[in-house]
Amino acid sequence: MxxxxxxxxxxxxxxxxxxxxxxxxxxxxxxxxxxxxxxxxxxxxxxxxxxxxxxxxxxxxxxxxxxxxxxxxxxxxxxxxxxxxxxxxxxxxxxxxxxxxxxxxxxxxxxxxxxxxxxxxxxxxxxxxxxxxxxxxxxxxxxxxxxxxxxxxDRYASLSRREREVMVLVVSGLLNKQVGSELGISEITVKAHRGQVMRKMNAHSFPDLINMARKLRLGRAPRIVRPEAA
CATH class of the missing domain: 3.40.50.2300 (Response regulator)
Incomplete structure (x- = not known):
């Protein structure tokens, strides 16, 4: 849209x-x-x-x-x-x-x-x-x-796949560093995606974003399991 x-x-x-x-x-x-x-x-x-x-x-x-x-x-x-x-x-x-x-x-x-x-x-x-x-x-x-x-x-549909993943994880209570570890991306990248999520969702504060996620009934994404390095 x-x-x-x-x-x-x-x-x-x-x-x-x-x-x-x-x-x-x-x-x-x-x-x-x-x-x-x-x-x-x-x-x-x-x-x-x-x-x-x-x-x-x-x-x-x-x-x-x-x-x-x-x-x-x-x-x-x-x-x-x-x-x-x-x-x-x-x-x-x-x-x-x-x-x-x-x-x-x-x-x-x-x-x-x-x-x-x-x-x-x-x-x-x-x-x-x-x-x-x-x-x-x-x-x-x-x-x-x-x-x-x-x-x-409509706002949620405007998010990219990665932005949706970041949104679900941050509203579930994970810190940026933990989100990065979960998704295999840097903390700086998480912050960038988080800023885009706040802007696209028109969230004025983090509690506002949490309330939006509750209304959308967004569930916690399953934990991503990556193979350990040899």
């Missing part, structure tokens, strides 16, 4: 979390959909409604803060099945379940899978709006975290 593209991506990523949020509603009852849309829009939020899980899945993933108000009972995929379907793909989309036929096992299952709230119809409008506001904040935080990780991945 070129420096110009990297900057563009950083700008796009940072703006996504601050974009206008949208609330998705999936319910097969048209009167419920229209009522929820009106309530959500009256609260100053954008709302999109769908009659089935399949209709909703055709909609491209939203890259703005969002949440899903989801009926448990639907004509194709159930609400719980839809929750399982999008759990790994749309972690930035918190779910609020609504149902007229809730029970304890169903509620427990939904909440364990990460639902923000499980409301039984009829429910108080303010209770739903409070849940939506909480969900939107969670989505905004998830998008922000995701954007930060993507930026760090």
């Amino acid at each position: 070129t420096p110009a593209n990297a900057v563009e991506r950083e700008l796009e990523s940072s703006s996504a979390a601050h974009a206008t949020p949208v609330v998705f509603v999936v319910d097969d009852d048209v009167s419920v959909r229209e009522s929820l849309q009106a309530l959500i829009r009256f609260a100053g939020l954008t709302a999109e409604a769908y009659a089935s899980a399949q209709d909703f899945l055709k909609r491209p993933r939203a890259m703005v803060p969002n949440c899903l108000v989801l009926d448990v009972r639907l004509p194709d995929l159930s609400g719980l099945e839809l929750q399982n379907h999008i759990a790994s793909e749309r972690t930035d989309m918190p779910i609020i379940f609504i149902t007229g036929y809730g029970d304890v096992p169903m509620t427990v299952r939904a909440m364990k899978a990460g639902a923000v709230e499980f409301l039984t119809k009829p429910f108080d409008d303010e209770v739903l709006l409070d849940a939506i506001r909480l969900a939107i904040e969670r989505s905004r935080a998830a998008l922000s975290d995701g954007a930060e990780i993507r930026v760090l991945q």
Whole structure:
């Protein structure tokens, strides 16, 4: 990735979390959909409604803060099945379940899978709006975290192979001399690579670099074993 593209991506990523949020509603009852849309829009939020899980899945993933108000009972995929379907793909989309036929096992299952709230119809409008506001904040935080990780991945991808090796070893706690011994290079060369890593990763301090490595989940490189001299 070129420096110009990297900057563009950083700008796009940072703006996504601050974009206008949208609330998705999936319910097969048209009167419920229209009522929820009106309530959500009256609260100053954008709302999109769908009659089935399949209709909703055709909609491209939203890259703005969002949440899903989801009926448990639907004509194709159930609400719980839809929750399982999008759990790994749309972690930035918190779910609020609504149902007229809730029970304890169903509620427990939904909440364990990460639902923000499980409301039984009829429910108080303010209770739903409070849940939506909480969900939107969670989505905004998830998008922000995701954007930060993507930026760090781009920076890490800009490192050379040797710079990545040096970064992994120095953040694991090795001194420059030890890194040099591990990689078979001089301490001066290690310092040069370390300086390049700090610059390319845009790390303002060594603790900052360690934090970046933690977020990238960089593991310690295996120790390099070289044959002893005869």
